[in-house]
Amino acid sequence: MKIAIIGAGNLGVSIATGILHSGGATSMYLTRRNLEALKGFEEYGRVTLTRDNREAVAGSDILIFAVQPLHFASILESVKDLLHDNHVLISTITGFSLSAMEAIVGPDRYLIRAMPNTAIAVGRSMTCLASNEAGKKRVELAAAIFNRMGHTLMIPEQQMQAATVICASGIAFWMRLIRATTQGAIQLGFDAKEARELAMHTCGGAAELLIQSGHHPEEEIDRVTTPMGCTIEGLNEMEHQGLSSSLIKGIVASYDKITQISKG
Numbered sequence: 001m002k003i004a005i006i007g008a009g010n011l012g013v014s015i016a017t018g019i020l021h022s023g024g025a026t027s028m029y030l031t032r033r034n035l036e037a038l039k040g041f042e043e044y045g046r047v048t049l050t051r052d053n054r055e056a057v058a059g060s061d062i063l064i065f066a067v068q069p070l071h072f073a074s075i076l077e078s079v080k081d082l083l084h085d086n087h088v089l090i091s092t093i094t095g096f097s098l099s100a101m102e103a104i105v106g107p108d109r110y111l112i113r114a115m116p117n118t119a120i121a122v123g124r125s126m127t128c129l130a131s132n133e134a135g136k137k138r139v140e141l142a143a144a145i146f147n148r149m150g151h152t153l154m155i156p157e158q159q160m161q162a163a164t165v166i167c168a169s170g171i172a173f174w175m176r177l178i179r180a181t182t183q184g185a186i187q188l189g190f191d192a193k194e195a196r197e198l199a200m201h202t203c204g205g206a207a208e209l210l211i212q213s214g215h216h217p218e219e220e221i222d223r224v225t226t227p228m229g230c231t232i233e234g235l236n237e238m239e240h241q242g243l244s245s246s247l248i249k250g251i252v253a254s255y256d257k258i259t260q261i262s263k264g
């Protein structure tokens with residue numbers, strides 16, 4: 001598979017790292033304006049670094065776009081004459097619809113929107129996918145690419161903004177919870193490094209328990225909460241302080257913002 005990542009910034013580099021570690025490409029182009037920031041990728045023989053998006057598009061079949069929304073339309077315009085029938089265009093760009101892409105490159109192109117998160121770098125992204133009508137023929141290919149680097153779910157395009165909040169922004173939300181747990185552990189006497197280790201691995205274990213068992217979180221909570229014990233004491237205090245409510249309110253605020261951004 002010949003893959004180009006157009007706009008190798010925070011997300012693009014994470015995707016490139018995930019693809020390289022999962023052996024998911026026969027060749028890869030990475031484009032961005034400041035190539036200095038991509039140092040290290042040169043070590044991989046099959047990676048070409050360039051500022052020239054046209055060179056990357058001409059040399060690849062799968063095009064993954066990871067630029068900021070305001071740059072996307074002009075980049076599509078600048079490469080559309082190079083597109084051929086086999087090109088699959090995958091956009092990770094927030095708030096840029098499939099119909100807006102079709103308006104530039106035409107409705108017959110295979111167009112897919114993907115919403116991964118930065119855990120793609122370590123093969124653990126939750127990636128949501130949606131396609132235009134033509135793209136339905138290539139959506140399994142896109143899912144195969146992203147399944148090598150985590151878990152995928154096909155969704156209607158209307159849910160893409162909600163998926164952005166839960167999965168892409170969600171990484172930051174979970175990081176903050178891990179940091180807060182770390183701070184609590186330090187207050188209880190662990191040094192900073194140990195505290196972080198305890199928080200990260202407990203968080204990873206909780207998610208893995210649910211993934212592997214298929215249980216509802218409350219079922220697992222019930223196994224931990226000894227009557228009159230310390231877990232229920234802590235949990236109830238967290239709820240009195242608004243833990244669930246503040247998370248839900250944050251998610252809704254994030255969604256309101258993305259809706260506002262998408263309206264332009």
Ligand SMILES: NC(=O)C1=CN([C@@H]2O[C@H](COP(=O)(O)OP(=O)(O)OC[C@H]3O[C@@H](n4cnc5c(N)ncnc54)[C@H](O)[C@@H]3O)[C@@H](O)[C@H]2O)C=CC1
Pocket residue numbers: 006007008009010011012031032033034051053066067068069071075092093094115116117118168169
């Ligand atoms: N950062 C994240 O966790 C996620 C970001 N997204 C979306 O992915 C897109 C990229 O986000 P980030 O990686 O955070 O942004 P970023 O700003 O870190 O990366 C964008 C890259 O595109 C490059 N660029 C700008 N103009 C270019 C051009 N003409 N040709 C080639 N490269 C060019 C920039 O130099 C930069 O390195 C955004 O649309 C964002 O909404 C989606 C999911 C998660």
Ligand SMILES: O=C(O)[C@@H]1CCC=N1
Pocket residue numbers: 094164168169
């Ligand atoms: O914060 C943002 O707006 C972008 C979209 C999801 C992750 N980063």
